[in-house]
Amino acid sequence: MEASKIMDYPLYNSFTFVKGIGLKTEATLKELGINSWNDVIKKQCPELFPKRKWSAIWNGVNSAMDALKTLNVSQLTSLIPKTQHWKMIPNFIDRIAYLDIETTGLSPRYSHITTIAVYDGSKVHDFVRSDNLDEFPKFISKFPAITTFYGKTFDIPFIKREMGLEFNQIHFDVCFLLRKLKIKGGLKKIEKRFRISRGGLEDLDGYTAVLLWNRFRKTRKREYLETLLAYNNEDVINLEFLLDKSYNLLIRKEQLFTPPLELLKKKIKNPFQANKRVIGAILGRNTNLYS
């Protein structure tokens, strides 16, 4: 990675990732003309500034800089507090796996995964139970970073429990990034807020995904599986836009003078299409379940 590019990223102007340095100390440093990691490396400890704190900052900045240059995920996760991981989004933007799972229910104890969709920024990869689900662990291990919506609480613990898989990646959870911006609500509500169309999938939700899987298992008709995959894929494709949007709003909120990410609405087309007849049948047959 080019050194000049690293300098554009928000982490470069922040010191609060160093243990013992808070917002007040960071503000003091900026008043003393220490605005960036580059200033720490080039300059001496300012007069009247505690030498021990300066030493901690110098060590922290050098370690973080090394880890960012090599994208050393384990070193970065130990250095940078979780609340500041979002500042690394531009560092990983071309290496993120956007993922979402569908299951037979909410409890990992009594339910199991039916499908997993992973969008790599150019293509969606689907993993289906009783077909290729066992290929997921090897596939996801190639990515240094993942993005989910509420995955820290739902998707990842579910996958860990069912597949025994450990995730070592940097994890950007769009749900919690939006909460920082006081934007709350489920994925579908947030997509509406940002005017993201779901192309014929508006009426579906997690529960109808369960019904689609059950119908597919019973009938073995591809149209049920393909509608479920269309729904699953739509979630991960839209995650990219939501991650970029959240990042841009966060840098504006925190008044960080770094370039925003380019917003690409629907960069790719969903490889599966929702079958209107299937959706009608699922919704019509189960209207009583929504009351």
Place this chain on the structure above:
DNA sequence: GACGAAGTTATCTAACGGAC
């Protein structure tokens, strides 16, 4: 309804610096 992550608030602890 269970679960777990993050935010919020209150309290504790450690470091700093001035006075002696």
Place this chain on the structure above:
DNA sequence: GTCCGTTAGATAACTTCGTC
């Protein structure tokens, strides 16, 4: 070197929230 008041970061307890 020691004491003590001030400041700021760390920690704990509690609350809120969204997942299929």
